Amino acid sequence: MKINLKNSLTVLLLRLFVVYAVFMLCRLAFYFFNNNLIDDVHAGDIISLLRGSLMFDTVSIIYINLLFALMSLIPFKFRDNSGYKKAMLWIFMITNGLGLLINVADIFYYPFKQARIVLGDFFLLQEDAFVPLLGDFVIDYWYGFLFYFILLVLLYIGYKAVGDKKEPVQTNRRYYVVNTAYMSIMAIIIIFFVRGATFSAASFPISMNDAFLYTDNPTHTSFMLSNPFCLIRTIGKSKDVPDLKYFDTKIAQNLAGTTHTYEAAEPSGFEIDRKTNVFIIVLESFGKAHIKSLSDQFPKERESNTPFLDSLFNEGYLFTNAHQNGYRSIDALPAIWASIPSFKEHFLSLPNSVASYYALPACMNEMGYQTAFFHGAVKESMGFVSFGRNAGIKNFYSREEYEEENGDEDFDGKWGIWDHKFFPFVHKKINAFSKDKPFFTTLFTLSSHHPYKVPPGLPKKFSEGTMPIHRAIKYSDYALGEFFKSIEKEPWYKNTLFIITADHSSGADSYKFNKAPHDYTIPMFFFKPGNNKFKGKDDKIIQHIDVMPTLLGMLKYDKPYFAFGKDHFNKKDSNGHFAINFSNGAFNCSTDSYYYLFNEKDVISKIDYRMDPLGNTNLIAKRNQQDEEAIKGFKAFIQEYYAHLNARDYLPRTTKPKTALAVNAGRK
Template sequence: MKKFPRIGEYKVLAFRIVLAYLFYFVARVLFFIYNRNLITVDSFFDFIKLCYHGLVFDTTSILYVNALFIIISIFPALINSKKSYQKVLFYIYFCTNLVAYATNFIDFIYYRYTFSRSTRASLDTLENESNKTALFFNFLLNYWHVFLLFFTLSFVWILLYKKIKIHHKVEKASIKYFFVSIVSFLAITTLCIGGIRGDFKKSTRPINILDGSRYVQNSGQADVVLNTPFAIIRTWTTNTFKKVNLVSKAEVASLLVPIKHYQNNPPTKPNIVIFILESFAREYNGAFNKGTKIKGYEGYTPFVDSLAQHSLIFTNAYANGWKSIHGMSSVIAGIPSFQNAFTSSPYPKQKIESLVSTLESQGYDTSFFHGAPNGSMGFLGFGNILGYDHYYGKTEFNNDAEFDGVWGIWDEPFFQFFNNKLTQKKQPFMATLFSVSSHEPYKVPEKYEGKFPKGKVNINECIGYTDYSLKQFFASAKKQSWYKNTIFVLVADHGNTIAYDEYKKEFNKNTVPILFFSPNEKYVGVNTDWAQQIDIYPTLLDMIGYQKPFRSWGRSLINEKQVAPFVIKYGSNMYQFMSGDYICTFDGKKAIGFYDKNDKAMEHNLISKRNAAMDLLELRCKAFVQDYMERVVDKRLTTVK
């Protein structure tokens, strides 16, 4: 029986890739040994678990670095086993692998200064150094042992590589040879693409640095899970976070007021329940469209509309990002996302003042609920960074009979699970639920087919189902003892499919509903001022009478006296700053346009007629961008000035 063509070559290729995994494991062990006083790991078993979870990040790095090597190794040709061909592969393998591998060793030492794996931002920092040669020799002199380890391990790696060789075999051109080669090439390439993304499942995005925090008990452990090549690769094109100098410090303080200190209300400790509703755009909510005068308008949220009659609602509110994880960082931490997401940048793993940290300082129990598989969307990782006490996902729900088959647990049963868990908690508590069902493939449970209007676009039926799920939740929650002492917040993470032309206009994209409801109806009314997701965090602290200073780029929507209502977001490759009667478009350095607040389609640029109000708007935008970049890059997302 004839052997499978090229089976020997594929076995040797597998051995060479496995060698990379082995040496990445050694580097992870050494990284921990060098930084064991900075990273708390309770036991050897816990360390092994971290190493196990690190395999997925190693896979991404190794396949990225070895992409060219793998392609040339499996390319359908007749000369692959020749000595000269294998020699070329040897040099490609080690030129790429050892450069990437060396970055791990840099972090043996550099980690103690940055408390995170090196990223593209680290290279950007080095670019600004004029004495690179001196720095290198200083590092070499002081940390000679790191260089010794690197060169020793590299030498061993090369020896092991040479232990198993491909012996040249003259291949004859045949249909079988090329058929097997092409099929193998396609199969291996597909596997590599899945490995680079981080999984083979339906995924919204490739894994990034944030996902390293999914498996940890404290934030430092994420750096054991990660590896430095991964951190650099995943941030290579995402670091638009660079400090700028556009206005004076005094102007930042007066125009932006980044440190808030409210004393408008007496201290209280109501429970806080926040619903971040997937794709639940303002367009779909009838109560938020009464002033739009859209011809033939239809809404799909009868329950939210009824709740709005007893709530404080903001009908001119915007999302501060475009993806689900952007919604979480904006609502809970008051951190917007612009050209690139904060959570996908090199900077999310730092101390962040947020609703979680401020409320925990007041004795609150904090929880995050998301019915998808644990870790989906990056919520578990970012939740760990923020410091949530508890995370409840599909795993904790523990009933796959209610799984929608794509994203997670259907909203109705998961909302009831949410209610049951809240009822078991000691008060006061703060709980965040991120819904799942109003998402493509835009289906509802079979038992509810035909119950909700199909609407004008594919998501409308799902919006009706999520609205119904909210109705069922409130029907159950109002029977609980904690209900009357609770502030409820409803907000969407971002927009979705648009039906009406009004919402296709540039300055109407990504609008969301914002609703505050208290059973005692303390806050009721319709507010048409500019509002945004990052305002929710300071508003809630104002409502409960939080007495300490805190970092916030947003503003209280109920009592703010220092900062005029505004919205900042990013779209069409520019910042959009909305306040008063105008909207300013800003390229990161200067204003490029001014528009009347009602000119949502950007039809009439008024920059040639700029006035004092427009000049002030540009200054405010500059102050925001400057302080945002500075605080993120310098890791000052707290009350530290």
């Protein structure tokens, strides 16, 4: 039966539906051949897995068929020429045929890697043995190629079944208006799905890690992901995970170990019991340069941008030399929750981030805490929720939950819910779940973000600063102050350790804070209301990736865990500590005394950043033994970082989790 349609947009969508059908057949075959490597799918998982599968197939099909869609809808009458229609058929079959080939190949390649094929896997093409291996693969899996050719036939039959008649004669004006409208509709559809089925300004083109929005099981993410999607989304990414090696592997592991265990040591005075709530607050864009009490470049006569924080810092333990481990919001939570930094690329944008974790939230769950994350943007924003689920967060409160209860009038028109509206919602939810057991909660603020708007009705309250962001920071500091006023009488307040930091810095109005390493400095503050032992200032270096091991040390967590960072309060662990980040093509490594610039081959600068904040004097010619020890430390750190990324290994060495293969083999 042949369906003849005159509407070119409908014809296009029906032909893409044919691609959906064959892609779904591929997924069913993938599950059939690899079910021993995929954890059991329960009835309650099916709807979510189906939604995820359709999402990744949709984006795959969009990427593959961009040219075909353009050819189908371009508003010119030569589309009716027979030669043009043949060319369209060839483009459709070749592009989708290649997509199917990758999908079918992974059905049989998956057991070797137990992860989807990405661009980096094509390094095999450079190997001399590739052709013989390919020959063996074809012989061993001949039925896979037969299945592939059957799919191609189905694809061709489906294409031809959706026939399209020549469009009726129309005036030129009507023809171009109608067809331009069809192109515009298709463009909107494409943008909507590529951004994760949302138009939110906070969303990004979805990545492989977003599979965790639909499941917290890594083997189920492999089932959902579509290979063309994985391949296309890793174009340009494979080179971002180099295999840097400076030492023998055992030496690097000894110098920069990632498996940590709690050891009884001299009490630091910062221990807390496991009935203490832990509340992490991540402030959007609150760089150290904007905070009067932290910046030595802030004129005394100038109005503070952060009067609330300045006053609160006097009531707790303030780290005056704290550093971020990435340069965007997307980098903060992997660093804080899993002690994994971002360097050349955002960690969550790499396919290597799709793996198993036993991160800080999971450790807190194990210790009897209930875990929650609050952020006023949509769930797709920055990959926070997808990563949070994988890291062990159990409860999520985002813009969707807020608007279910309060309507959509508090949306800022760009990113999410205004801070001063969202914080009372946070208060309400914490009151509800704090009655049951101790909580581990993370709040990521939102409003101090470009375009730095202030809510209607409040503009007169906040004066302009020397930078556009200052007004927004004043507003967010005000909202935070109102939040603390509202919670200080709650029964859980004095039993809570607050950890306040920023996701990243955001420029500066001084030379110092625009120069490394000061351009990566942020606030970090521990506050336990009414507890005098949590008071003082600490000038020793600390970074985001130290939050997890430091907190677990305070809680005396007694099992091995994985972290790139160190326990700041453990004297043994803090020896030789440094902060590390990446900018302008080089690693920036700072100790308590010096800043080093490392270009992956050589250390090219040594700066006394305290005495020489603008880096006018390079002391590299005066390297001494202490410098050599520091340089060995961060070289080993970089080597271990990329070794773990390449292996997708973020678990402690002594942990031997049952793989999907082992679990299913045991069942059978």
